[in-house]
Amino acid sequence: MAERVAVVTGGTRGIGEAISLRLKDRGMKVAATYAGNEEAAAQFTERTGIPAYKFDVADFDACQEACEQISNDLGPIDVLVNNAGITRDATMKRQSHDQWQQVIDTNLGGCFNMAKAVFPGMAERGYGRIVNIGSINGQAGQYGQVNYAAAKSGIHGFTKALAQEGARNGVTVNAIAPGYIDTDMVAAVPENVLEKIVAKIPVGRLGKAEEIARGVDFLTSENAGFITGSTLSINGGQHMY
Numbered sequence: 001m002a003e004r005v006a007v008v009t010g011g012t013r014g015i016g017e018a019i020s021l022r023l024k025d026r027g028m029k030v031a032a033t034y035a036g037n038e039e040a041a042a043q044f045t046e047r048t049g050i051p052a053y054k055f056d057v058a059d060f061d062a063c064q065e066a067c068e069q070i071s072n073d074l075g076p077i078d079v080l081v082n083n084a085g086i087t088r089d090a091t092m093k094r095q096s097h098d099q100w101q102q103v104i105d106t107n108l109g110g111c112f113n114m115a116k117a118v119f120p121g122m123a124e125r126g127y128g129r130i131v132n133i134g135s136i137n138g139q140a141g142q143y144g145q146v147n148y149a150a151a152k153s154g155i156h157g158f159t160k161a162l163a164q165e166g167a168r169n170g171v172t173v174n175a176i177a178p179g180y181i182d183t184d185m186v187a188a189v190p191e192n193v194l195e196k197i198v199a200k201i202p203v204g205r206l207g208k209a210e211e212i213a214r215g216v217d218f219l220t221s222e223n224a225g226f227i228t229g230s231t232l233s234i235n236g237g238q239h240m241y
Contacts, residue, residue, distance in 0.1 A: 005074045006220070007067070009033045009057050009114060010084030012044040014183040015133065018209035019081055019216045020050050026217060028079065031070045033057070035084065057084045057110030058102075067117035076125065077118045079220045082111040082132045082155075087185065089144045100147045107151035111158055119162070119171065128171035129220040132159050133212075134231065136179045140239045152177075156231055163229030172228040174219045179235025182206040202237035 006023045010016040011032030020032045032052045034041045041052040053070060055062040071077055085107045088099035111132050122128025137145055138152025156175055163173040180186055180197050186206065189197070198206060215232050218224060233239065 002075065004028045004078040005070070005076060006030045006079035006081065007033065007070060007077055007114070007118070008081040008083055009110060010035070011050075011081070012041045012052050013037065014185065015178065015181060015209045015212050016081075016083040017044060017048075018213040019083060020044075021048060022210070022213035022217050023079065023081075023220065024048065024050055026221075029074045031074060033066065033084065056106075057082075057113055058105040060109075060113045060116070063110075063113040063117050067114070071121075076121055078122065078125075078127060079129045080114055080118050080131070081216055081220070082114055082130070084110050085133065085135075085151075087145070087148055089148065091144050092146055095147065103147035104151050104154075107148065108154045108158070111155055115162060115173075119166065122171045123166060123169035126170040128166065128169075129224070130162070130166075130171065130173040131216050131219050132173070132175045134159075134175045134177040136177055136233070136235045136239050139177055139231075139233070139241065159231065160229045167228055170225065172219070172225060174227060174229070175231040176212060176215045176219070177231055177233045177235065178207060178212050179233075179238045180206050181209055181212060183209060200238055201235070205236065207234060207236060 006028045008020045011020040012034045020030050024030045030050050032050050035056050045052050055066045088103050132155045134155045135152040137149050141149050159175040
């Protein structure tokens with residue numbers, strides 16, 4: 001069997017980097033995407049040997065063109081991990097329309113744009129794995145994140161609906177909702193706030209990016225064909241439902 005081809009959006013740093021490496025280690029041909037940090041992407045490719053493709057997942061046409069290029073370079077795309085995301089935190093009183101729209105377009109719109117590019121081919125070939133990275137804050141809400149929480153919550157609905165469309169054609173669509181993970185994004189949180197967050201996590205620590213990657217590894221395996229439309233919460237017990 002030919003190597004499976006996987007695309008990981010936002011795949012050169014943090015959780016995305018851990019996912020890219022995990023899938024590569026499993027024997028997949030991986031393409032990582034990024035939006036802006038050229039230096040980090042170059043270092044990532046040099047360190048891992050995984051090619052990095054620069055484009056904005058919020059740009060529909062760019063997603064179509066990039067997926068076509070990746071298919072030409074590596075082969076038909078079998079696995080898509082929608083991991084790319086941004087934050088533009090502010091309370092409703094202070095949040096601008098641009099801050100709202102940027103987060104919706106990237107975090108939720110990016111899932112549509114990328115799935116639109118790869119889903120038809122997956123269904124036609126009778127095999128595909130799509131994993132969308134949601135968030136505990138899309139499940140439970142978070143003060144000052146109406147944009148982020150709405151986008152991540154939307155991902156969970158998007159996952160369930162697309163799963164129904166792909167089921168008969170061997171395409172599974174699932175989501176992972178990470179809790180607070182030890183990444184650059186979380187490291188930017190003030191220390192006194194971070195202490196309060198950790199105090200609410202029953203296991204008593206932040207998660208590791210590799211722990212999210214292991215969840216993606218499981219859901220994208222060929223043996224996971226009977227799991228679709230599900231959300232796997234990896235949050236140390238901070239939010240259970």
